[in-house]
Amino acid sequence: MRRVVITGMGIWSCLGKDVDEVRKSLYEGKSGIGIDQDRLDYGFRSGLTGIVERPKLKGVLDRRTRVGLSEEAEYAYMASKQAFDMAVIDDQYLQSNEVGCIFGNDSSANAIVEAAKIMEEKHDSAMIGSGLIFQGMNSTVNMNMSTIFHLRGVNFSVSAACASGSHSIGLGYLLIKQGLQDVILCGGAQEVNKYSMSSFDALNTFSMRMDEPTKASRPFDRDRDGLIPSGGAAALVLEDYEHAVARGATILAEVCGYGFSSNGGGISQPSDEGSYIAMMRAVKDSGMALKDIDYINAHATSTHQGDMYEAIAINRIFNGQRALVSSTKSMTGHECWMAGASEIVYSILMMQGSFVAPNINFENPDEYSEPLNIATKTVETEVNTVLSNSFGFGGTNSALIITKTN
Numbered sequence: 171m172r173r174v175v176i177t178g179m180g181i182w183s184c185l186g187k188d189v190d191e192v193r194k195s196l197y198e199g200k201s202g203i204g205i206d207q208d209r210l211d212y213g214f215r216s217g218l219t220g221i222v223e224r225p226k227l228k229g230v231l232d233r234r235t236r237v238g239l240s241e242e243a244e245y246a247y248m249a250s251k252q253a254f255d256m257a258v259i260d261d262q263y264l265q266s267n268e269v270g271c272i273f274g275n276d277s278s279a280n281a282i283v284e285a286a287k288i289m290e291e292k293h294d295s296a297m298i299g300s301g302l303i304f305q306g307m308n309s310t311v312n313m314n315m316s317t318i319f320h321l322r323g324v325n326f327s328v329s330a331a332c333a334s335g336s337h338s339i340g341l342g343y344l345l346i347k348q349g350l351q352d353v354i355l356c357g358g359a360q361e362v363n364k365y366s367m368s369s370f371d372a373l374n375t376f377s378m379r380m381d382e383p384t385k386a387s388r389p390f391d392r393d394r395d396g397l398i399p400s401g402g403a404a405a406l407v408l409e410d411y412e413h414a415v416a417r418g419a420t421i422l423a424e425v426c427g428y429g430f431s432s433n434g435g436g437i438s439q440p441s442d443e444g445s446y447i448a449m450m451r452a453v454k455d456s457g458m459a460l461k462d463i464d465y466i467n468a469h470a471t472s473t474h475q476g477d478m479y480e481a482i483a484i485n486r487i488f489n490g491q492r493a494l495v496s497s498t499k500s501m502t503g504h505e506c507w508m509a510g511a512s513e514i515v516y517s518i519l520m521m522q523g524s525f526v527a528p529n530i531n532f533e534n535p536d537e538y539s540e541p542l543n544i545a546t547k548t549v550e551t552e553v554n555t556v557l558s559n560s561f562g563f564g565g566t567n568s569a570l571i572i573t574k575t576n
Contacts, residue, residue, distance in 0.1 A: 174346045174426075175575060177419040178259065178407035180252025181515045182245045184220035184400055184502055188252060193519045196527040197548055201384035201501045203398050209364045209371075216376035218386050220400025220503040222362045235318060237301035240278050242359035242507075243314045245403035250315050250355055253405040257419060259353070261320065270323030270351045272342050273311040274334025274358035276507045279365040281305035311359045311403075323351050331562025332469075334358055335404065336510025336570055340428035342408045343570075352413045358511035360401030367399040367506075373438070375473060387504075388531040389470035389497035390477050390539035397471040400503030404512035411575075423518050423572045427456030427557075433565030440476045440561060445469075445483035448567035449557065453487075456571040462555050463493045463571070465526050467513045469559040470497035471504045480559065481538040489541065493557070496529035496545045510560035510568060517556040521574055525550050 181188065184202025185195035195202065202220050210217040225248045227236055239247065254260070259269070285302045289295065304310060309327040316325045324345060328338045335358020342356040360366070370376065377396040379386035388394040414421055429451025433444035453460065466484060470477045484495065498516050499505070505512050520526055526549040535544075560568045 171347050172349060173411035173424060174343045175409055175411050175414050175421045176406050176423045176425065176518065177409045177414050177421060178253040178257025179422060179515050179518060180249035180256065180405045181512060182248045183402035183505065183512055184222050187223065189519060193523060195501065196498065196516055196519060197523060197525055199501065199528040199530045199548060201530065203383045203387060203503050205380060205383055206364065212364050214371045216371060216378055216380065218377055218380060218383055218398045219362060220398065220505065222402045238304040239314055240281055240305035240310045240361065241363055242275060242278065242361040242401065242403060243311045246273060246311045246315060246357060246359040246405065247318060249357060249403040249405035250319065253355065253407050254319065257407040259407065264320045268323045269321045270354035271312045271316045271321045271325050272328060272338045272354055272356050273315065274328045274330065274338040274507050274511060275308055275311045276329045276331055276334050277366060278306050278308060278310050278361065280361060280363045283365045315355060321355065324354060330566045331564055332504065332506050333510055333560040333562040333566045333568040334507040335512065336558065336560035336568035339406065339408065339425065339511060339514060339570055340430065340568055343425045343428050346408055346410050353407065353409045355405060356408050356511065357403060357405035358508035359403035360506045360508040362401040370399065377472065385531050387472045387500050389468065389472045389500050389529055390481060390535065390542065390544060391532050392534040392536040394472045394474065394477065397473055398503035400505045401508055402505060403508055404515045406511065406514060421575045423521060424575045425570065426573050427452040427571030429455060429569040431567045435565060438563050440479040441565065442479040442482040444565060444567045445480050445559065445561060446486055448569040449483065449487055449559065452557065452569035452571050458555065458571065460488060460491050463557050464553045465520065465556045466493050466495045467517050467556060467558040468495055468497040469561045471499055478538045481542055485541045493543060494526045494545045494549060495542045496527055498527055500530040513558050514570060514572060517558055517572060521553045521556065524552055526553060
């Protein structure tokens with residue numbers, strides 16, 4: 171079995187448009203959440219969202235390419251370009267070597283709505299155009315990335331709710347570990363338009379704390395009242411260790427553990443047992459002891475049940491251990507299909523900067539979060555090993571362990 175390392179990463183989120191901007195936001199505990207009046211005008215109960223700037227791609231990509239890019243694929247392009255640049259992988263390398271692409275994405279609502287509007291108005295499918303067709307597929311991200319970057323390896327999307335981005339990295343890790351690929355672009359992408367999360371608003375899952383947007387996301391806090399939708403994209407270049415060394419690549423971190431499970435219960439019901447199994451599988455796969463884990467990047471989205479069951483599972487495993495815990499969703503909101511990938515980027519930035527980003531807005535613990543070693547402020551400390559959790563509707567659970575390499 172081969173070692174799997176990360177040699178490049180890119181990010182486009184409400185915390186910043188590259189790793190430097192995002193690192194600063196994480197260290198400062200700066201929230202990227204605001205109000206989108208368009209959501210309220212449309213009929214949402216909550217206008218809270220992560221504020222993500224749309225990339226300006228005119229002059230960067232040709233028109234034909236831009237027409238086929240969904241919103242989330244635009245974000246993914248920016249993140250992927252950053253990741254390849256950091257990994258020192260250029261177009262000549264991509265044309266001469268087989269590189270794969272696995273992205274987490276579980277919706278492309280805007281294109282579907284726009285196509286339906288055209289049909290209702292024109293009653294003529296010829297008016298839809300190919301752009302909306304390719305934008306509307308769940309595979310829109312990996313389809314576009316593979317085309318733009320000339321990727322000729324494994325090529326598919328992971329559609330696994332809010333664990334999608336994490337599973338994409340886990341699957342990439344397994345394929346490289348087993349010798350089936352040398353390099354894979356992995357990541358997650360999430361659209362931020364008003365259509366993308368409308369059904370979730372109908373489920374009353376969103377925070378209504380609109381008077382103080384930056385204080386609305388409160389993972390593990392007793393007074394949390396719901397999640398805040400967010401998005402963007404994150405991309406990572408996963409690579410066989412020997413392959414990376416041979417080409418002189420800088421190694422950012424190593425993926426050394428992947429665990430997964432399914433709850434097998436209600437479609438929107440979280441589970442402490444399912445969370446526990448995924449985390450323990452990742453720990454077992456890594457071969458590490460619990461005392462070796464410095465930091466847990468929690469999935470905690472600021473919902474009552476989700477945070478409660480994760481806290482129970484973490485405490486069941488790490489009771490008495492020293493690992494610090496925080497949910498970066500306190501700053502980003504819930505980046506959904508992208509979150510499992512972006513939170514690996516956030517964790518690597520903490521490794522590089524020797525700090526743990528805070529779980530902001532954590533003021534009053536409840537009985538479940540009280541035993542956890544939650545970082546309420548930025549903690550200056552060595553971060554060598556990270557456990558990152560991602561759980562999603564349908565009971566899908568993913569956990570990843572990354573370490574600094576020797």
